[in-house]
Amino acid sequence: MVTNNKVLLTNLILVMFLGSLLLTGCNSFPTNASSSSDTLSDTQIEPVSTNTSSKEMTDNLPRLEGMAKVELTVNGSPVILEINGVDAPITAGNFVDLVQKGVYDGLVFHRVIKSPQPFVAQGGDPQGKDPNFPVSRLGTGGYVDESGSKRLIPLEIKLEGDSEPTYSKGLGQQAGVSSPNVALKHERGALAMARSAPPDSASSQFYIALADLEFLDGDYAVFGKVVQGMDVVNGINQGDRIESAKVIEGTENLQ
Template identity: 75%
Template sequence: MKTNFGFKNLVTLIVIIGLALTGCNSATTNSSQASPSSDNLSTTQVESTTADTSSLAMNQNLPKLEGKAKVKLIVNGSPIVIELDGDDAPITAGNFVDLVERGVYDGLVFHRVIKQPQPFVAQGGDPQGKDPNFPVSRLGTGGYIDSETGQRRFIPLEIKLDGEEEPTYNEALGRQAGLSAPPVTLKHDRGAVAMARSQAPDSASSQFYIALADLEFLDGDYAVFGKVVEGMDVVDKIEQGDRIESAKVIEGAENLKQ
Protein backbone atom coordinates (compact mmCIF):
# COMPACT_ATOMS: atom_id res chain seq x y z
CA MET A 1 0.00 0.00 0.00
CA LYS A 2 2.82 2.38 0.79
CA THR A 3 4.37 1.80 -2.61
CA ASN A 4 1.13 2.48 -4.49
CA PHE A 5 0.35 5.56 -2.43
CA GLY A 6 3.82 6.93 -2.96
CA PHE A 7 3.69 6.38 -6.71
CA LYS A 8 0.37 8.20 -7.04
CA ASN A 9 1.75 11.17 -5.16
CA LEU A 10 4.91 11.05 -7.23
CA VAL A 11 2.95 11.12 -10.46
CA THR A 12 0.75 13.93 -9.16
CA LEU A 13 3.90 15.96 -8.61
CA ILE A 14 4.97 15.16 -12.15
CA VAL A 15 1.62 16.43 -13.46
CA ILE A 16 1.48 19.61 -11.40
CA ILE A 17 5.14 20.60 -11.59
CA GLY A 18 6.58 18.97 -14.66
CA LEU A 19 4.41 16.74 -16.86
CA ALA A 20 5.42 20.03 -18.17
CA LEU A 21 4.36 18.76 -21.04
CA THR A 22 5.04 21.65 -23.49
CA GLY A 23 7.80 23.26 -21.51
CA CYS A 24 9.52 20.30 -19.98
CA ASN A 25 13.12 19.62 -20.78
CA SER A 26 14.69 16.29 -20.10
CA ALA A 27 17.93 17.41 -18.54
CA THR A 28 17.22 15.91 -15.14
CA THR A 29 15.66 12.68 -16.27
CA ASN A 30 19.05 11.03 -16.77
CA SER A 31 19.55 10.93 -13.00
CA SER A 32 15.92 10.38 -12.09
CA GLN A 33 13.14 9.84 -14.58
CA ALA A 34 10.62 10.79 -11.91
CA SER A 35 12.17 14.18 -11.14
CA PRO A 36 10.59 16.79 -13.39
CA SER A 37 12.82 19.51 -14.80
CA SER A 38 12.02 23.19 -14.76
CA ASP A 39 9.74 24.72 -17.36
CA ASN A 40 11.87 26.91 -19.64
CA LEU A 41 8.76 28.32 -21.32
CA SER A 42 7.18 30.00 -18.33
CA THR A 43 3.47 30.09 -17.70
CA THR A 44 3.67 33.88 -17.82
CA GLN A 45 5.14 33.78 -21.32
CA VAL A 46 2.43 31.48 -22.57
CA GLU A 47 -0.39 33.46 -20.97
CA SER A 48 0.89 36.72 -22.38
CA THR A 49 1.08 35.15 -25.81
CA THR A 50 -2.52 33.93 -25.74
CA ALA A 51 -4.19 36.48 -23.49
CA ASP A 52 -5.27 38.73 -26.36
CA THR A 53 -6.84 35.90 -28.32
CA SER A 54 -10.43 34.98 -27.54
CA SER A 55 -11.36 31.31 -27.58
CA LEU A 56 -13.80 31.97 -30.41
CA ALA A 57 -11.10 33.55 -32.57
CA MET A 58 -8.66 30.75 -31.78
CA ASN A 59 -11.19 28.10 -32.66
CA GLN A 60 -12.17 29.75 -35.94
CA ASN A 61 -8.58 30.19 -37.15
CA LEU A 62 -7.31 26.72 -36.36
CA PRO A 63 -7.59 23.59 -38.52
CA LYS A 64 -10.31 21.18 -37.46
CA LEU A 65 -10.89 17.49 -38.03
CA GLU A 66 -14.52 16.67 -38.79
CA GLY A 67 -14.77 12.96 -38.19
CA LYS A 68 -12.01 10.37 -37.85
CA ALA A 69 -8.56 10.00 -39.38
CA LYS A 70 -5.60 7.67 -39.02
CA VAL A 71 -1.91 8.51 -38.90
CA LYS A 72 0.95 6.04 -39.25
CA LEU A 73 4.21 6.76 -37.47
CA ILE A 74 7.33 4.77 -38.27
CA VAL A 75 9.57 4.37 -35.24
CA ASN A 76 12.59 2.07 -35.19
CA GLY A 77 11.46 0.71 -38.55
CA SER A 78 8.04 -0.38 -37.28
CA PRO A 79 4.56 1.16 -37.68
CA ILE A 80 2.40 2.75 -35.02
CA VAL A 81 -1.13 3.56 -36.19
CA ILE A 82 -3.05 6.26 -34.33
CA GLU A 83 -6.78 6.80 -34.77
CA LEU A 84 -7.67 10.47 -34.31
CA ASP A 85 -11.05 11.55 -32.96
CA GLY A 86 -12.29 14.71 -34.63
CA ASP A 87 -15.81 14.11 -33.34
CA ASP A 88 -14.88 14.71 -29.71
CA ALA A 89 -11.64 16.72 -30.09
CA PRO A 90 -11.92 18.52 -33.45
CA ILE A 91 -9.32 21.25 -32.86
CA THR A 92 -6.74 19.10 -31.09
CA ALA A 93 -7.04 16.29 -33.64
CA GLY A 94 -7.13 18.78 -36.52
CA ASN A 95 -3.95 20.45 -35.30
CA PHE A 96 -2.16 17.09 -35.22
CA VAL A 97 -3.31 16.04 -38.69
CA ASP A 98 -2.35 19.43 -40.09
CA LEU A 99 1.15 19.19 -38.60
CA VAL A 100 1.56 15.64 -39.91
CA GLU A 101 0.65 16.79 -43.41
CA ARG A 102 3.16 19.65 -43.11
CA GLY A 103 5.91 17.15 -42.30
CA VAL A 104 6.50 18.66 -38.86
CA TYR A 105 6.88 15.30 -37.09
CA ASP A 106 9.23 13.65 -39.59
CA GLY A 107 12.57 13.10 -37.88
CA LEU A 108 11.52 14.38 -34.46
CA VAL A 109 12.70 12.82 -31.20
CA PHE A 110 10.88 11.18 -28.33
CA HIS A 111 12.69 13.35 -25.83
CA ARG A 112 10.89 12.25 -22.68
CA VAL A 113 10.17 8.58 -22.01
CA ILE A 114 9.25 7.54 -18.48
CA LYS A 115 8.92 3.83 -17.72
CA GLN A 116 10.15 3.72 -14.13
CA PRO A 117 9.11 3.30 -11.39
CA GLN A 118 6.10 2.35 -13.50
CA PRO A 119 5.13 2.99 -17.15
CA PHE A 120 4.02 6.59 -17.68
CA VAL A 121 4.43 8.35 -21.06
CA ALA A 122 6.47 8.56 -24.25
CA GLN A 123 6.56 12.23 -25.28
CA GLY A 124 7.80 13.84 -28.48
CA GLY A 125 6.99 16.50 -31.04
CA ASP A 126 9.45 19.30 -30.24
CA PRO A 127 10.42 20.76 -33.66
CA GLN A 128 13.85 21.68 -32.31
CA GLY A 129 14.61 17.96 -32.55
CA LYS A 130 14.65 18.20 -36.35
CA ASP A 131 18.29 19.29 -35.98
CA PRO A 132 20.29 16.09 -35.32
CA ASN A 133 22.89 18.17 -33.51
CA PHE A 134 20.38 19.65 -31.04
CA PRO A 135 20.95 17.90 -27.67
CA VAL A 136 18.07 15.66 -26.64
CA SER A 137 18.59 16.86 -23.07
CA ARG A 138 17.56 20.38 -24.14
CA LEU A 139 14.37 19.37 -25.93
CA GLY A 140 10.93 20.02 -24.49
CA THR A 141 10.43 23.76 -24.87
CA GLY A 142 9.72 24.01 -28.59
CA GLY A 143 6.50 24.28 -30.54
CA TYR A 144 5.31 24.69 -34.11
CA ILE A 145 6.09 28.06 -35.69
CA ASP A 146 3.54 28.97 -38.36
CA SER A 147 5.46 29.74 -41.55
CA GLU A 148 2.80 32.25 -42.67
CA THR A 149 2.69 34.32 -39.49
CA GLY A 150 6.10 33.60 -38.01
CA GLN A 151 4.32 33.03 -34.70
CA ARG A 152 4.10 29.96 -32.56
CA ARG A 153 0.77 28.18 -32.91
CA PHE A 154 -1.05 27.51 -29.66
CA ILE A 155 -4.26 25.53 -29.38
CA PRO A 156 -6.85 25.77 -26.61
CA LEU A 157 -7.27 23.04 -24.03
CA GLU A 158 -10.19 21.00 -25.37
CA ILE A 159 -12.05 18.60 -23.06
CA LYS A 160 -15.40 17.01 -23.84
CA LEU A 161 -17.53 15.63 -21.01
CA ASP A 162 -19.98 12.76 -21.36
CA GLY A 163 -23.42 14.02 -22.34
CA GLU A 164 -22.18 17.37 -23.63
CA GLU A 165 -22.65 18.26 -27.28
CA GLU A 166 -19.54 20.43 -27.49
CA PRO A 167 -16.13 20.35 -25.77
CA THR A 168 -15.21 22.80 -23.04
CA TYR A 169 -12.32 25.09 -23.98
CA ASN A 170 -9.63 27.03 -22.15
CA GLU A 171 -9.95 25.45 -18.72
CA ALA A 172 -8.79 22.36 -16.88
CA LEU A 173 -11.61 20.19 -15.57
CA GLY A 174 -9.63 17.66 -13.52
CA ARG A 175 -7.23 17.71 -10.59
CA GLN A 176 -5.74 21.03 -11.60
CA ALA A 177 -9.21 22.48 -11.04
CA GLY A 178 -9.56 20.70 -7.71
CA LEU A 179 -11.81 18.01 -9.17
CA SER A 180 -11.38 14.26 -9.46
CA ALA A 181 -12.66 11.65 -11.89
CA PRO A 182 -14.37 14.04 -14.36
CA PRO A 183 -16.63 12.14 -16.78
CA VAL A 184 -14.53 12.84 -19.88
CA THR A 185 -15.43 11.32 -23.22
CA LEU A 186 -11.80 10.64 -24.21
CA LYS A 187 -9.93 9.01 -21.35
CA HIS A 188 -6.26 8.46 -20.59
CA ASP A 189 -6.40 4.72 -21.17
CA ARG A 190 -3.23 2.88 -22.11
CA GLY A 191 -2.42 3.88 -25.69
CA ALA A 192 -4.22 7.22 -25.48
CA VAL A 193 -2.57 10.06 -27.41
CA ALA A 194 -2.81 13.52 -25.87
CA MET A 195 -1.32 16.98 -26.17
CA ALA A 196 1.51 18.13 -23.96
CA ARG A 197 1.36 21.60 -22.45
CA SER A 198 2.74 23.74 -19.65
CA GLN A 199 0.61 24.81 -16.69
CA ALA A 200 -1.18 27.39 -18.84
CA PRO A 201 -4.28 25.65 -20.27
CA ASP A 202 -3.92 27.01 -23.82
CA SER A 203 -0.19 26.38 -24.23
CA ALA A 204 -0.22 23.17 -26.31
CA SER A 205 1.40 23.43 -29.73
CA SER A 206 3.02 20.37 -31.35
CA GLN A 207 4.25 18.20 -28.48
CA PHE A 208 2.23 15.08 -27.73
CA TYR A 209 2.52 11.99 -25.59
CA ILE A 210 1.35 8.40 -25.63
CA ALA A 211 0.11 6.88 -22.36
CA LEU A 212 2.09 3.76 -21.47
CA ALA A 213 -0.50 2.76 -18.86
CA ASP A 214 -3.98 3.80 -17.73
CA LEU A 215 -3.49 7.36 -16.41
CA GLU A 216 -6.95 8.37 -15.30
CA PHE A 217 -5.57 11.03 -12.94
CA LEU A 218 -4.74 13.10 -16.04
CA ASP A 219 -8.34 13.09 -17.28
CA GLY A 220 -9.77 16.56 -17.61
CA ASP A 221 -6.41 18.33 -17.42
CA TYR A 222 -4.80 17.24 -20.70
CA ALA A 223 -6.54 16.85 -24.05
CA VAL A 224 -6.73 13.30 -25.38
CA PHE A 225 -7.41 13.33 -29.12
CA GLY A 226 -6.73 9.79 -30.28
CA LYS A 227 -5.47 6.32 -29.46
CA VAL A 228 -2.98 3.78 -30.72
CA VAL A 229 -4.88 1.08 -32.61
CA GLU A 230 -1.88 -0.79 -34.01
CA GLY A 231 1.70 -1.10 -32.82
CA MET A 232 1.39 -0.62 -29.06
CA ASP A 233 4.19 -3.17 -28.76
CA VAL A 234 6.35 -0.74 -30.75
CA VAL A 235 5.38 2.10 -28.42
CA ASP A 236 6.39 0.03 -25.39
CA LYS A 237 9.90 -0.32 -26.83
CA ILE A 238 10.46 3.40 -27.47
CA GLU A 239 13.47 4.79 -25.64
CA GLN A 240 14.46 8.40 -25.03
CA GLY A 241 16.24 9.64 -28.15
CA ASP A 242 14.36 7.43 -30.62
CA ARG A 243 13.08 9.31 -33.65
CA ILE A 244 9.86 9.38 -35.64
CA GLU A 245 11.24 8.33 -39.00
CA SER A 246 8.07 9.40 -40.77
CA ALA A 247 4.47 10.39 -40.07
CA LYS A 248 1.74 10.08 -42.67
CA VAL A 249 -2.05 10.44 -42.77
CA ILE A 250 -3.31 7.12 -44.12
CA GLU A 251 -7.08 7.63 -43.71
CA GLY A 252 -9.44 10.57 -43.35
CA ALA A 253 -7.25 13.35 -44.76
CA GLU A 254 -10.35 14.73 -46.46
CA ASN A 255 -11.88 15.36 -43.01
CA LEU A 256 -9.33 18.06 -42.23
CA LYS A 257 -10.87 21.50 -42.66
CA GLN A 258 -8.67 24.58 -42.76
Protein backbone atom coordinates in the same frame (compact mmCIF):
# COMPACT_ATOMS: atom_id res chain seq x y z
CA MET B 1 -0.81 -2.19 5.87
CA VAL B 2 1.67 -3.20 3.14
CA THR B 3 -1.04 -2.70 0.52
CA ASN B 4 -1.98 0.72 1.90
CA ASN B 5 1.67 1.82 1.91
CA LYS B 6 2.05 0.66 -1.68
CA VAL B 7 -1.01 2.67 -2.72
CA LEU B 8 0.29 5.74 -0.91
CA LEU B 9 3.69 5.41 -2.61
CA THR B 10 2.05 5.08 -6.04
CA ASN B 11 -0.12 8.14 -5.43
CA LEU B 12 2.93 10.13 -4.28
CA ILE B 13 4.84 9.23 -7.44
CA LEU B 14 1.89 10.26 -9.62
CA VAL B 15 1.54 13.59 -7.82
CA MET B 16 5.26 14.26 -8.33
CA PHE B 17 4.96 13.48 -12.04
CA LEU B 18 1.93 15.75 -12.37
CA GLY B 19 3.69 18.59 -10.58
CA SER B 20 6.66 18.29 -12.91
CA LEU B 21 4.35 18.21 -15.93
CA LEU B 22 2.80 21.51 -14.88
CA LEU B 23 6.06 23.20 -13.95
CA THR B 24 8.19 22.35 -16.96
CA GLY B 25 5.94 23.61 -19.71
CA CYS B 26 6.01 21.74 -22.99
CA ASN B 27 9.10 20.02 -21.58
CA SER B 28 6.45 18.38 -19.48
CA PHE B 29 7.74 15.02 -18.40
CA PRO B 30 11.10 14.71 -16.63
CA THR B 31 13.27 11.65 -16.97
CA ASN B 32 12.75 11.02 -13.26
CA ALA B 33 10.55 12.30 -10.47
CA SER B 34 12.81 15.21 -9.58
CA SER B 35 11.91 18.72 -10.70
CA SER B 36 13.40 20.14 -13.91
CA SER B 37 15.05 23.54 -14.21
CA ASP B 38 14.30 24.17 -17.90
CA THR B 39 10.93 25.82 -17.39
CA LEU B 40 9.36 28.07 -20.01
CA SER B 41 9.53 31.76 -19.20
CA ASP B 42 6.56 34.08 -19.57
CA THR B 43 8.09 35.44 -22.77
CA GLN B 44 7.99 31.97 -24.32
CA ILE B 45 4.34 31.38 -23.49
CA GLU B 46 1.64 33.21 -25.41
CA PRO B 47 -1.61 31.94 -23.93
CA VAL B 48 -4.86 32.82 -25.63
CA SER B 49 -6.66 35.57 -23.75
CA THR B 50 -9.29 34.32 -21.34
CA ASN B 51 -11.55 37.06 -22.67
CA THR B 52 -11.53 35.47 -26.12
CA SER B 53 -14.56 33.37 -27.01
CA SER B 54 -14.18 29.74 -28.05
CA LYS B 55 -15.29 30.65 -31.56
CA GLU B 56 -12.69 33.43 -31.87
CA MET B 57 -9.94 31.14 -30.55
CA THR B 58 -10.67 28.33 -32.95
CA ASP B 59 -11.78 30.18 -36.10
CA ASN B 60 -8.33 30.24 -37.69
CA LEU B 61 -7.20 26.80 -36.60
CA PRO B 62 -7.48 23.55 -38.59
CA ARG B 63 -10.42 21.31 -37.62
CA LEU B 64 -10.92 17.60 -38.08
CA GLU B 65 -14.60 17.01 -38.74
CA GLY B 66 -14.67 13.27 -38.18
CA MET B 67 -12.07 10.56 -37.73
CA ALA B 68 -8.64 9.99 -39.28
CA LYS B 69 -5.71 7.61 -38.99
CA VAL B 70 -2.02 8.45 -38.88
CA GLU B 71 0.88 6.05 -39.33
CA LEU B 72 4.10 6.77 -37.47
CA THR B 73 7.18 4.78 -38.37
CA VAL B 74 9.46 4.33 -35.35
CA ASN B 75 12.50 2.05 -35.29
CA GLY B 76 11.43 0.67 -38.66
CA SER B 77 7.96 -0.41 -37.46
CA PRO B 78 4.49 1.16 -37.87
CA VAL B 79 2.36 2.67 -35.12
CA ILE B 80 -1.22 3.38 -36.20
CA LEU B 81 -2.98 6.23 -34.41
CA GLU B 82 -6.73 6.79 -34.55
CA ILE B 83 -7.34 10.55 -34.44
CA ASN B 84 -10.68 11.63 -32.96
CA GLY B 85 -12.06 14.79 -34.51
CA VAL B 86 -15.55 14.01 -33.23
CA ASP B 87 -14.71 14.73 -29.58
CA ALA B 88 -11.60 16.92 -30.06
CA PRO B 89 -11.89 18.65 -33.46
CA ILE B 90 -9.32 21.41 -32.87
CA THR B 91 -6.67 19.32 -31.16
CA ALA B 92 -7.10 16.54 -33.71
CA GLY B 93 -7.12 19.01 -36.62
CA ASN B 94 -3.91 20.62 -35.40
CA PHE B 95 -2.15 17.25 -35.24
CA VAL B 96 -3.34 16.01 -38.65
CA ASP B 97 -2.42 19.34 -40.24
CA LEU B 98 1.10 19.18 -38.77
CA VAL B 99 1.47 15.58 -39.97
CA GLN B 100 0.52 16.67 -43.49
CA LYS B 101 3.04 19.52 -43.31
CA GLY B 102 5.80 17.02 -42.47
CA VAL B 103 6.45 18.63 -39.09
CA TYR B 104 6.87 15.32 -37.26
CA ASP B 105 9.18 13.61 -39.76
CA GLY B 106 12.54 13.06 -38.07
CA LEU B 107 11.54 14.41 -34.66
CA VAL B 108 12.78 12.90 -31.40
CA PHE B 109 11.00 11.29 -28.47
CA HIS B 110 12.80 13.46 -25.93
CA ARG B 111 10.99 12.28 -22.77
CA VAL B 112 10.32 8.59 -22.23
CA ILE B 113 9.41 7.49 -18.69
CA LYS B 114 9.13 3.77 -18.02
CA SER B 115 10.20 3.55 -14.40
CA PRO B 116 9.49 3.40 -11.54
CA GLN B 117 6.32 2.64 -13.49
CA PRO B 118 5.24 3.15 -17.13
CA PHE B 119 4.19 6.74 -17.77
CA VAL B 120 4.61 8.41 -21.18
CA ALA B 121 6.60 8.70 -24.39
CA GLN B 122 6.68 12.36 -25.44
CA GLY B 123 7.90 13.97 -28.66
CA GLY B 124 7.01 16.60 -31.23
CA ASP B 125 9.49 19.41 -30.52
CA PRO B 126 10.41 20.81 -33.98
CA GLN B 127 13.86 21.79 -32.69
CA GLY B 128 14.63 18.07 -32.89
CA LYS B 129 14.64 18.27 -36.69
CA ASP B 130 18.26 19.38 -36.36
CA PRO B 131 20.29 16.20 -35.70
CA ASN B 132 22.90 18.30 -33.90
CA PHE B 133 20.40 19.79 -31.44
CA PRO B 134 21.01 18.09 -28.04
CA VAL B 135 18.13 15.85 -26.96
CA SER B 136 18.65 17.10 -23.40
CA ARG B 137 17.64 20.62 -24.51
CA LEU B 138 14.45 19.59 -26.30
CA GLY B 139 11.05 20.28 -24.83
CA THR B 140 10.52 24.03 -25.17
CA GLY B 141 9.72 24.23 -28.89
CA GLY B 142 6.48 24.37 -30.83
CA TYR B 143 5.30 24.74 -34.42
CA VAL B 144 6.14 28.12 -35.97
CA ASP B 145 4.16 28.98 -39.10
CA GLU B 146 5.26 30.80 -42.25
CA SER B 147 4.64 34.19 -40.64
CA GLY B 148 7.05 33.38 -37.82
CA SER B 149 4.31 33.03 -35.23
CA LYS B 150 4.06 30.06 -32.90
CA ARG B 151 0.77 28.21 -33.33
CA LEU B 152 -0.94 27.65 -30.00
CA ILE B 153 -4.16 25.73 -29.50
CA PRO B 154 -6.64 25.98 -26.63
CA LEU B 155 -7.14 23.24 -24.08
CA GLU B 156 -10.06 21.21 -25.43
CA ILE B 157 -11.94 18.83 -23.12
CA LYS B 158 -15.28 17.23 -23.89
CA LEU B 159 -17.39 15.66 -21.15
CA GLU B 160 -19.65 12.72 -21.87
CA GLY B 161 -23.15 13.97 -22.68
CA ASP B 162 -21.96 17.42 -23.81
CA SER B 163 -22.56 18.39 -27.41
CA GLU B 164 -19.42 20.55 -27.62
CA PRO B 165 -16.01 20.57 -25.92
CA THR B 166 -15.11 23.05 -23.20
CA TYR B 167 -12.17 25.29 -24.10
CA SER B 168 -9.40 27.00 -22.11
CA LYS B 169 -10.37 25.45 -18.79
CA GLY B 170 -9.23 22.36 -16.94
CA LEU B 171 -12.07 20.14 -15.78
CA GLY B 172 -10.09 17.61 -13.75
CA GLN B 173 -7.92 17.75 -10.65
CA GLN B 174 -6.86 21.32 -11.43
CA ALA B 175 -10.53 22.24 -11.06
CA GLY B 176 -10.96 20.09 -7.96
CA VAL B 177 -12.65 17.18 -9.75
CA SER B 178 -10.95 13.86 -9.07
CA SER B 179 -12.80 11.75 -11.67
CA PRO B 180 -14.21 13.92 -14.47
CA ASN B 181 -16.54 12.12 -16.87
CA VAL B 182 -14.49 12.89 -19.98
CA ALA B 183 -15.29 11.53 -23.43
CA LEU B 184 -11.62 10.72 -24.16
CA LYS B 185 -9.73 9.17 -21.27
CA HIS B 186 -6.05 8.72 -20.48
CA GLU B 187 -6.12 4.97 -21.01
CA ARG B 188 -3.02 3.01 -22.03
CA GLY B 189 -2.22 4.01 -25.61
CA ALA B 190 -4.01 7.37 -25.39
CA LEU B 191 -2.60 10.18 -27.54
CA ALA B 192 -2.66 13.62 -25.90
CA MET B 193 -1.12 17.10 -26.09
CA ALA B 194 1.68 18.30 -23.83
CA ARG B 195 1.38 21.88 -22.60
CA SER B 196 2.75 24.27 -20.01
CA ALA B 197 0.77 25.66 -17.08
CA PRO B 198 -1.43 28.07 -19.09
CA PRO B 199 -4.25 25.97 -20.54
CA ASP B 200 -3.90 27.43 -24.04
CA SER B 201 -0.19 26.71 -24.51
CA ALA B 202 -0.15 23.42 -26.47
CA SER B 203 1.45 23.56 -29.92
CA SER B 204 3.03 20.48 -31.52
CA GLN B 205 4.30 18.34 -28.65
CA PHE B 206 2.32 15.20 -27.86
CA TYR B 207 2.62 12.15 -25.66
CA ILE B 208 1.44 8.56 -25.69
CA ALA B 209 0.30 7.08 -22.37
CA LEU B 210 2.23 3.93 -21.47
CA ALA B 211 -0.34 3.06 -18.78
CA ASP B 212 -3.77 4.18 -17.60
CA LEU B 213 -3.26 7.76 -16.31
CA GLU B 214 -6.73 8.72 -15.14
CA PHE B 215 -5.33 11.42 -12.83
CA LEU B 216 -4.61 13.49 -15.99
CA ASP B 217 -8.21 13.26 -17.27
CA GLY B 218 -9.82 16.65 -17.73
CA ASP B 219 -6.59 18.65 -17.53
CA TYR B 220 -4.76 17.49 -20.67
CA ALA B 221 -6.39 17.05 -24.06
CA VAL B 222 -6.63 13.47 -25.33
CA PHE B 223 -7.38 13.41 -29.06
CA GLY B 224 -6.72 9.85 -30.17
CA LYS B 225 -5.24 6.47 -29.35
CA VAL B 226 -2.89 3.76 -30.58
CA VAL B 227 -4.88 1.11 -32.43
CA GLN B 228 -1.92 -0.88 -33.75
CA GLY B 229 1.71 -1.10 -32.72
CA MET B 230 1.54 -0.60 -28.95
CA ASP B 231 4.42 -3.08 -28.70
CA VAL B 232 6.46 -0.65 -30.83
CA VAL B 233 5.49 2.23 -28.52
CA ASN B 234 6.55 0.21 -25.47
CA GLY B 235 9.95 -0.24 -27.12
CA ILE B 236 10.56 3.48 -27.67
CA ASN B 237 13.56 4.89 -25.80
CA GLN B 238 14.58 8.48 -25.22
CA GLY B 239 16.35 9.73 -28.35
CA ASP B 240 14.46 7.49 -30.80
CA ARG B 241 13.09 9.35 -33.80
CA ILE B 242 9.85 9.38 -35.76
CA GLU B 243 11.18 8.27 -39.11
CA SER B 244 8.00 9.35 -40.88
CA ALA B 245 4.42 10.37 -40.16
CA LYS B 246 1.61 10.24 -42.70
CA VAL B 247 -2.18 10.43 -42.77
CA ILE B 248 -3.51 7.14 -44.12
CA GLU B 249 -7.26 7.75 -43.64
CA GLY B 250 -9.56 10.74 -43.21
CA THR B 251 -7.69 13.50 -45.02
CA GLU B 252 -11.02 14.65 -46.43
CA ASN B 253 -12.20 15.42 -42.88
CA LEU B 254 -9.55 18.10 -42.33
CA GLN B 255 -11.07 21.55 -42.71
